Amino acid sequence: MQFSLLVGVNALVGGMVGIERSILPLLAERDFHIAARAAALSFLIAFGLSKAAANYLGGRLSDRLGRKRVLVAGWLAALPVPLMLIWAPSWSWVLFAKVWLGASQGLAWSMTVVMKIDLDGPERRGLAMGLNEFAGYGAVALLAWTTAQVASSHGLRPYPFLIGVAIAFGGLAMSMFFIRETLPLARQEDTGQAAAPTAKHLL
Numbered sequence: 383m384q385f386s387l388l389v390g391v392n393a394l395v396g397g398m399v400g401i402e403r404s405i406l407p408l409l410a411e412r413d414f415h416i417a418a419r420a421a422a423l424s425f426l427i428a429f430g431l432s433k434a435a436a437n438y439l440g441g442r443l444s445d446r447l448g449r450k451r452v453l454v455a456g457w458l459a460a461l462p463v464p465l466m467l468i469w470a471p472s473w474s475w476v477l478f479a480k481v482w483l484g485a486s487q488g489l490a491w492s493m494t495v496v497m498k499i500d501l502d503g504p505e506r507r508g509l510a511m512g513l514n515e516f517a518g519y520g521a522v523a524l525l526a527w528t529t530a531q532v533a534s535s536h537g538l539r540p541y542p543f544l545i546g547v548a549i550a551f552g553g554l555a556m557s558m559f560f561i562r563e564t565l566p567l568a569r570q571e572d573t574g575q576a577a578a579p580t581a582k583h584l585l
Contacts, residue, residue: 385501385510387560389517391453392494394553395487396518398460400525401546402467402483406476409538414473421473428477429484436488441496449497450563456490457554459483464546468539490553491518500564503571525549 410421436456444452459482466479491514498510529542536542 384562388494388498389513391553391556392514393517393521394549395490396521397525397549400522401529403526404530405533405538405542416473425480428480432481432484433488436485437492440489440492448563448565449493450561452489453493453557456486457557460486460550464543468543497564500567
């Protein structure tokens with residue numbers, strides 16, 4: 383059960399990215415009169431730098447504070463993102479939202495990977511990684527399509543980003559109340575106390 387829940391959480395993480403994939407280029411052109419190519423370059427840089435820093439920080443903190451706390455921190459970083467995009471009066475607000483989204487992705491996505499590896503043990507890490515990427519990027523594609531349909535019917539703001547509000551609160555609630563800490567499993571593996579998790583860890 384925990385493994386499946388983490389796959390679901392990572393699908394929500396991917397969904398947060400998918401929401402803005404089809405909307406932000408149009409928002410840049412129509413609301414802020416910025417060429418789509420320049421807009422894409424600016425928010426990719428902002429997102430990439432923020433995510434890289436969060437990945438590094440999350441990896442270090444997860445061994446000190448625990449995986450679950452870092453995962454929850456990632457979702458807390460995601461909460462203001464859709465609201466900032468709804469109310470953004472300038473492109474700088476959009477870029478700032480992308481920084482927060484990058485931080486959220488770096489913390490939350492990486493922790494879902496790490497926690498599934500903790501659960502699956504060294505022999506099934508490839509499966510854990512594969513399912514994580516499938517869920518995350520599948521959700522990116524699905525939400526990009528969904529928000530494009532919503533935007534075509536109801537406009538670029540606010541309705542497509544309201545989906546993001548629901549996803550952020552849903553991901554935070556799942557992470558806080560249903561996901562269990564997996565750091566003890568990793569420590570057992572490091573000390574040789576357990577070669578691999580038993581079946582109960584996957585339920």
